[in-house]
Amino acid sequence: MLTILVTGGAGFIGSNFVRLVLGKRDWRVVVIDKLTYAGSLLNLREVEDDPRYSFIQADIADHAAVSEAFDRWQPDMIVNFAAETHVDRSIDGPRNFLTTNAIGTFELLEVTRQYWSRLELSRRRNFRFMQISTDEVYGSLGDTGFFKEDSRYAPNSPYAASKASADHFVRSYNKTYGMPTLISHCSNNYGFNQYPEKLIPLTISKALASESIPIYGDGQNVRDWVFVADHCEAILAILARGRVGEQYNVGAKCERTNLEVVSEVCTALEELMPAEHNNALLATRCKSYRDLITLVPDRPGHDRRYAIDCSRIERELGWTSRISFEMGLRVTARWYLLNRSWSQSVKQGRYDGRRLGLTVVAPRGKERARTGTA
Numbered sequence: 001m002l003t004i005l006v007t008g009g010a011g012f013i014g015s016n017f018v019r020l021v022l023g024k025r026d027w028r029v030v031v032i033d034k035l036t037y038a039g040s041l042l043n044l045r046e047v048e049d050d051p052r053y054s055f056i057q058a059d060i061a062d063h064a065a066v067s068e069a070f071d072r073w074q075p076d077m078i079v080n081f082a083a084e085t086h087v088d089r090s091i092d093g094p095r096n097f098l099t100t101n102a103i104g105t106f107e108l109l110e111v112t113r114q115y116w117s118r119l120e121l122s123r124r125r126n127f128r129f130m131q132i133s134t135d136e137v138y139g140s141l142g143d144t145g146f147f148k149e150d151s152r153y154a155p156n157s158p159y160a161a162s163k164a165s166a167d168h169f170v171r172s173y174n175k176t177y178g179m180p181t182l183i184s185h186c187s188n189n190y191g192f193n194q195y196p197e198k199l200i201p202l203t204i205s206k207a208l209a210s211e212s213i214p215i216y217g218d219g220q221n222v223r224d225w226v227f228v229a230d231h232c233e234a235i236l237a238i239l240a241r242g243r244v245g246e247q248y249n250v251g252a253k254c255e256r257t258n259l260e261v262v263s264e265v266c267t268a269l270e271e272l273m274p275a276e277h278n279n280a281l282l283a284t285r286c287k288s289y290r291d292l293i294t295l296v297p298d299r300p301g302h303d304r305r306y307a308i309d310c311s312r313i314e315r316e317l318g319w320t321s322r323i324s325f326e327m328g329l330r331v332t333a334r335w336y337l338l339n340r341s342w343s344q345s346v347k348q349g350r351y352d353g354r355r356l357g358l359t360v361v362a363p364r365g366k367e368r369a370r371t372g373t374a
C-alpha cells in the first residue's frame with residue numbers, strides 16, 4: 001500500500017483532498033498539521049475511524065518532528081498544503097508567512113531530500129514531492145490576458161511573496177538534487193470547510209447574521225473560481241501523470257468580479273433561506289441579503305485581476321473542471337447552512353469576523369522624505 005504524507009491536511013483544501021484520497025485510492029494517508037487557527041480536526045471527522053488514516057500534530061518547520069514522521073511512515077509521496085493563507089493577515093503580520101510558507105517548506109524539502117536520497121532506486125524514482133502553490137505568485141493582470149506556467153513571478157502581497165519563495169526552493173531542489181518535484185498554481189478555491197474569513201464563507205456568515213457584507217474597494221477585482229473538489233482531482237492527476245520538475249496551472253475558466261460573487265451568494269441564499277423568513281434580516285429593515293452589501297476601503301496592494309490559462313493540464317493530463325460555479329456555489333451555500341455549528345466552532349476564540357489587513361502604509365513620498373532613501 002502506498003503512503004501519502006499530507007501537510008496542512010486539517011485545513012480547507014487539505015481536508016477535502018484527504019477525504020478524496022481515502023475515498024478513491026487504496027493509500028495510507030498521514031496528515032501533518034500544526035492546527036493553527038485555520039486548521040481543525042473537525043474537518044477530518046469523517047475519516048478519523050479509517051484505519052488507513054493517521055494524524056500528527058507538528059509544524060512543518062520543525063525538522064526533528066517531520067524527520068520522525070518520515071522515519072516512521074516511509075512515505076511514497078508528499079503533498080504540501082501547509083501554509084498561512086490569508087492575504088489580509090499577511091499584511092498585518094508577514095512574519096508567520098515567511099516562517100511557515102518559505103522556511104517551513106525549506107525544512108520539509110530538507111527532510112525529504114535526506115530521506116529520498118536513502119531510498120532504493122525504484123522508490124526514489126517513483127517518489128513525488130508536490131507543492132501546492134497559488135496563481136497569486138504571478139501578481140496582477142490587466143483587463144486581458146491569462147497566467148501561463150511561464151508567466152513572470154511578480155508577487156504583490158507578503159502572502160504571495162512567501163509562496164513564491166517556496167516555489168523557487170522547490171524548483172531548485174529538482175534542478176540541483178534531481179528530487180522529483182511538482183508544483184501546481186491554482187486559482188481561488190471555494191467549497192466545504194473553508195475558513196469563514198475568506199470571501200464566500202464570510203459572505204454567507206455575514207448574510208445569515210444580518211450583518212453588513214463587506215466588499216473591498218469598488219468590488220470590481222476579478223478572481224477565477226474553482227470548486228475545491230475539482231482542484232483536488234487536479235492534484236491527483238498531477239501526482240499520477242505530471243512531468244517531474246514541471247508546474248501546472250489549475251483553474252475553471254470562471255472569472256467573476258467580487259461584486260458578482262457576493263451577489264450570486266446572496267441569490268443562492270435567497271433560494272435556500274428566503275430573506276422574508278429570516279427575522280434577523282427583517283429586523284434590520286433589509287428586504288434581501290443583497291441590501292447588506294457594503295463597499296469598504298480597499299486592501300493595500302489589492303491585485304486587480306487573476307485569470308488562469310489551464311490548457312497545459314487539460315492537454316497533457318486530461319484534467320478539466322467539472323463543477324460549474326452556479327452548482328458549486330449552491331452546494332457550498334447549502335453546506336454552510338447545514339453546518340452553522342462548524343462555523344461557530346472554528347471561529348470560537350480565534351476570529352470574530354472583524355476586518356483585517358488594513359495596516360496603514362505611509363504614502364511613498366512621505367516615506368522617502370522620512371528615511372531619506374531614493
Ligand SMILES: NC(=O)c1ccc[n+]([C@@H]2O[C@H](COP(=O)([O-])OP(=O)(O)OC[C@H]3O[C@@H](n4cnc5c(N)ncnc54)[C@H](O)[C@@H]3O)[C@@H](O)[C@H]2O)c1
Pocket residue numbers: 007008009010011012013014032033034035036037038039040058059060061080081082083084085086100104132133134135163185186187188189190194195
Ligand atoms: N484557498 C485557496 O483559494 C488556494 C488557492 C490556491 C492555492 N492555495 C494553497 O493551498 C494550500 C491550502 O490552502 P487552504 O485554503 O486549504 O488553507 P487553510 O488556511 O484552510 O489551511 C492551512 C492548513 O495548514 C496548517 N498549517 C499552517 N501552518 C502550518 C505549519 N507551520 N505546519 C503545519 N501545518 C500548518 C493549518 O493548521 C491549516 O490546517 C496553501 O498552501 C495555499 O497557499 C489555496
